[in-house]
Amino acid sequence: MPRPKTGQTPVRYVRLGDEIWEQVEWIAHEDGSSNTDVVKTALQEYIAKRRRLHRLQQSKAEPGDD
Numbered sequence: 001m002p003r004p005k006t007g008q009t010p011v012r013y014v015r016l017g018d019e020i021w022e023q024v025e026w027i028a029h030e031d032g033s034s035n036t037d038v039v040k041t042a043l044q045e046y047i048a049k050r051r052r053l054h055r056l057q058q059s060k061a062e063p064g065d066d
Contacts (some may be wrong), residue, residue: 014039 016024028038
């Protein structure tokens with residue numbers, strides 16, 4: 001169930017093709033959540049994955065960095 005609008009979170013605009021948006025709508029329907037929640041979760045997971053990868057690359061670069 002979507003949260004009520006509070007005006008606390010800025011509105012952002014992104015362009016998504018129909019194929020991606022249809023998948024977002026399908027997942028939201030399956031999960032009983034909103035399209036926004038699906039997109040936010042996907043972005044949070046992507047960002048976390050990239051951060052883990054970045055930390056891993058940094059840790060591999062540091063020991064032999066001399």
